Amino acid sequence: MFIARLAGIAVFDPAGDQVGRVRDVVVALRLGDRPPRVLGLVVEVASRRPVFLPITRVMMIETDAVIFDGRLNVRRFQQRESETLVIAELLDRTVTLTETGEQVQVVDVGMEPTRTRDWLVGKVAVSRGRGRGLRRRRGEVFVVDWNAVTGFSAVEHGQGAAGLIAAFERMKPADLANVVHELSEKRRAEVAVALDDERLADVLEELPEDDQIEILGTLDADRAADVLEAMGPDDAADLLGELPTEQRERLLTLMEPRDAAPVRRLLTYAEDSAGGLMTTDPVIVPPDVTVAEALAQIRNPDLNPAMAAQVYVCRPPTATPTGRYLGTVHFQRLLREPPSTLVSGIVDSELDPIRPTMSLEAVATFLAAYNLVAAAVADENGHLLGAVTIDDVLDHLLPQDWRENVMDVAAAERPDPEEEALRGAGRYGAGKDDDAHRPRRG
Structure with a gap:
């Protein structure tokens, strides 16, 4: 099962009710050339909240649906240092073919079940294409065994994000913004480079202010001005209002005058007034x-x-x-x-x-x-x-984290002892030999 194809597919309980959609797969990289163990899925549930679904609770994976046993802990997923997100971190990575020393780029990663009902990452789809981001020209694509490549554990700068973006290309901006928010700072910057101006503007409008400022700061001034032009005037004004005066004025100067004019007008109003809230382009x-x-x-x-x-x-x-x-x-x-x-x-x-x-x-x-x-x-x-x-x-009017607070209360009222046991054991076992310590099934 190639993991990029799982992105966005629906997750159902045994009764046939949809509880969310797959956003990523969590794996644990292991020493040497041993294939990574699949720990579980990151599932986005109500209010775009990511939660962890252990792979041991997945009953069936089909081309358009994942069915699990109905038990789901709705605490917000927090990635651990020992964990790797396949779509967010492994796609687009440059790795080396062990036999020839040739550098190739990861297009997809395949996981497969074992006789012990575990899932391991055993295959890697790679490409000899050149270039970065959306301009990358993909050449021959072929599949190799996990132990036939090296370089997954190294930190790569300028990784690119075309594969990640392609996996979520049908997402609404708000959903893609939630995915971007959960990425590392490095990957957020790489995604921003790969997205076109319109798509990036739509995503920025849905992100928290801290993420907006961080991403805008990774762009060169001309590109940042282009993205601001593609945003709604009210959203652009809100973002510019959080920047230092010198940086704000520089970006406004680089924007087209017809796009900068309404933003300048909005910046003259207090943030919590009707003028500060309004958009200047209604119907x-x-x-x-x-x-x-x-x-x-x-x-x-x-x-x-x-x-x-x-x-x-x-x-x-x-x-x-x-x-x-x-x-x-x-x-x-x-x-x-x-x-x-x-x-x-x-x-x-x-x-x-x-x-x-x-x-x-x-x-x-x-x-x-x-x-x-x-x-x-x-x-x-x-x-x-x-x-x-x-x-x-x-x-x-609402606090920025009101959705998270609501879900945290809901999670606290519905504790899941078995999931806590799994988490306490590192999700896949407490001992050093992870082949001998798999999650206990109820």
């Missing part, structure tokens, strides 16, 4: 647009649900700051009207826009009071400046 239409045209704009798959829930009607110009703000049309109203109807005839003008200086708490109260998922932000002259969405409000 804005002039009053002579039809319902059909407005619906076409909110069908854009790049819009998040809160942003696509309404269109804002303004007199030209329709780029923020706009001409006079006339009101909002919610998408449910658009669905109820004939396609040829002008939005000016169905606009909701009774609800006043909020001011950019409104506090975070006041914005949250406003959205809750009127059952809204987004609200228009306008200046005192009635020009639309942007819109605040409920997801941005929640991001600022």
Whole structure:
């Protein structure tokens, strides 16, 4: 079973309920040319939380599903020094063929069961391709035994990340961000180099601020400016606001003026105000647009649900700051009207826009009071400046680690004695001879 092919496949309990998806495989490298022992799977469960599933609890591995015995400890997975993540750390590594001394790159790693029901990493798929990252030209790919290559234990700088990225290419940005967050600092930098600007921008928007700053710092200034241009203005402003003034100004200068201008405006507002929360590019239409045209704009798959829930009607110009703000049309109203109807005839003008200086708490109260998922932000002259969405409000109201705290409480209430015994024994045994000390099965 080649491990990169397991990335993203669903994990089910015996009742057929999906509990998560495979994100990686944990192995223990051993001395000499002995093949690594597979310890278990890293499974991403609710709220994008990685947990450890011992391989001894896996009942079946198929091409599109993993089935386990139903027992799962939901404590957050923490990698130990003796453990190696196959997808995150072994793919794209440069190794040496023992027989010829030729250097090749790891494309995939294969694991296989033994007669004792253990799983060992016995095969390595390698390529003679040249180059790094996404530009690597993959040549002949062939499979060799684990003991036919050396170099897995060495620290490699500039490893590349094309294989890792390919394993998770179908992931949503938020899920890929969770994978990136769990990587080492070295691997995060290598993934950032390999991702294109748009994909990296999407991932950065979903990462904690510390990770954003760290990754941005690994990029050269021109590349960092390009990635900031690809981010939403509000996310770019949040990230730049955490940087030293000199570095921030340098990056803004390197950005295209049309992309830097809205970011500069957002940076003038307090972080916990409506102006600091808003995005400057909501869906804005002039009053002579039809319902059909407005619906076409909110069908854009790049819009998040809160942003696509309404269109804002303004007199030209329709780029923020706009001409006079006339009101909002919610998408449910658009669905109820004939396609040829002008939005000016169905606009909701009774609800006043909020001011950019409104506090975070006041914005949250406003959205809750009127059952809204987004609200228009306008200046005192009635020009639309942007819109605040409920997801941005929640991001600022909740602590950054609220999901982890919730899951930690859940885990504490559901202790798993057998898993604790496995962890206490190093997951695969407490003795020096790991062939003699395998996990005890209940």
